[in-house]
Amino acid sequence: MIEKVILVRPRGFCAGVERAIKIVEDCLQIFGKPVYVKHEIVHNKHVVDSLTKKGAITVNTVEEIPQNATAVFSAHGSPPQDFEKARQKNIRLIDATCPLVSKVHLEVHRYANQGYTILYIGHKGHVEADGVCAELPGKLHLIETIKDIEEIRMNKEEEDDKEKNQNNDNKKGVYLTQTTLSVDETKEIIAALKKRFPNIKEPPSEDICYATTNRQAAIKELAKNVDVIFVIGSKNSSNSRRLAETAQKTGKTAFLIDDVNGIKKEMFKDAKIIGLSAGASVPEYLVQQAVEYFVNLGAKKEELNVLNEVMTFKEPLELIKIKREQKGI
Numbered sequence: 001m002i003e004k005v006i007l008v009r010p011r012g013f014c015a016g017v018e019r020a021i022k023i024v025e026d027c028l029q030i031f032g033k034p035v036y037v038k039h040e041i042v043h044n045k046h047v048v049d050s051l052t053k054k055g056a057i058t059v060n061t062v063e064e065i066p067q068n069a070t071a072v073f074s075a076h077g078s079p080p081q082d083f084e085k086a087r088q089k090n091i092r093l094i095d096a097t098c099p100l101v102s103k104v105h106l107e108v109h110r111y112a113n114q115g116y117t118i119l120y121i122g123h124k125g126h127v128e129a130d131g132v133c134a135e136l137p138g139k140l141h142l143i144e145t146i147k148d149i150e151e152i153r154m155n156k157e158e159e160d161d162k163e164k165n166q167n168n169d170n171k172k173g174v175y176l177t178q179t180t181l182s183v184d185e186t187k188e189i190i191a192a193l194k195k196r197f198p199n200i201k202e203p204p205s206e207d208i209c210y211a212t213t214n215r216q217a218a219i220k221e222l223a224k225n226v227d228v229i230f231v232i233g234s235k236n237s238s239n240s241r242r243l244a245e246t247a248q249k250t251g252k253t254a255f256l257i258d259d260v261n262g263i264k265k266e267m268f269k270d271a272k273i274i275g276l277s278a279g280a281s282v283p284e285y286l287v288q289q290a291v292e293y294f295v296n297l298g299a300k301k302e303e304l305n306v307l308n309e310v311m312t313f314k315e316p317l318e319l320i321k322i323k324r325e326q327k328g329i
């Protein structure tokens with residue numbers, strides 16, 4: 001018999017996701033249908049479906065966007081080549097890249113210009129990592145696991161050094177990371193990197209974003225108080241997956257579900273207290289539907305407020321400019 005359902009805070013939408021969704025909605029309102037969105041605006045099926053109903057068309061490449069159309073690039077960031085392709089097609093482009101992802105793109109160039117070799121910790125094939133790696137094609141080392149560190153050659157001179165039997169592990173390097181990684185796993189990778197490259201430089205500020213860090217910290221607290229955890233989020237959402245994994249690593253049973261329909265009775269058959277959280281791309285109504293499910297089974301609803309978030313991001317300058325022009329300011 002379920003006694004309680006505990007909702008942890010912070011959960012759900014982060015500032016970058018709220019900003020990206022609003023950009024698409026504003027574009028639909030200002031320019032009318034259709035607005036093309038390159039890549040899912042955020043990794044959540046419900047958000048994408050709702051914007052599709054309003055007139056957004058999600059595509060995977062710039063090639064699929066017609067000449068002169070209005071387009072938004074997703075919150076995950078894009079390769080610089082895509083901006084050039086959009087320019088050549090005279091696309092009216094509004095970039096919804098989260099400012100915290102843009103920060104990493106800028107860091108790649110800042111450190112490359114200073115002669116650093118970039119070691120980027122991220123997931124191969126994830127759209128955010130692809131965008132960052134495309135800033136310096138073939139020159140940036142992508143590290144997914146500790147095992148990858150063994151393979152690193154700090155720069156092309158390494159091959160010469162190897163022949164001369166020299167060790168180049170002290171060459172100038174800096175590590176950067178994807179914004180939505182597991183905080184604990186990344187710490188382990190960084191420790192291994194520092195062991196291999198004692199002089200490796202750290203980024204000026206943490207690249208794993210505040211929303212990822214806070215949700216993972218909060219779910220660890222939640223895990224102390226519950227029997228089973230449900231994390232709402234899409235399977236292709238990096239931060240949602242890492243959130244569910246963080247919960248599982250506490251030793252508690254945790255499930256990643258798209259929405260309330262993913263909850264099955266056998267998942268919580270011996271549980272008295274259920275915990276709920278949601279990835280950074282998940283709308284609150286999906287959490288409330290799950291709460292209702294457990295409340296209907298007789299559970300009392302409680303909130304666990306671990307951290308308060310106050311982050312907001314400004315809308316893109318190009319959109320501010322268009323809005324001002326419309327108002328004749």
Ligand code: SF4
Pocket residue numbers: 014015016017075098099100101179180209210211212239280
């Ligand atoms: S999860 Fe972090 S990096 Fe991604 S959109 Fe949200 S704030 Fe930005």
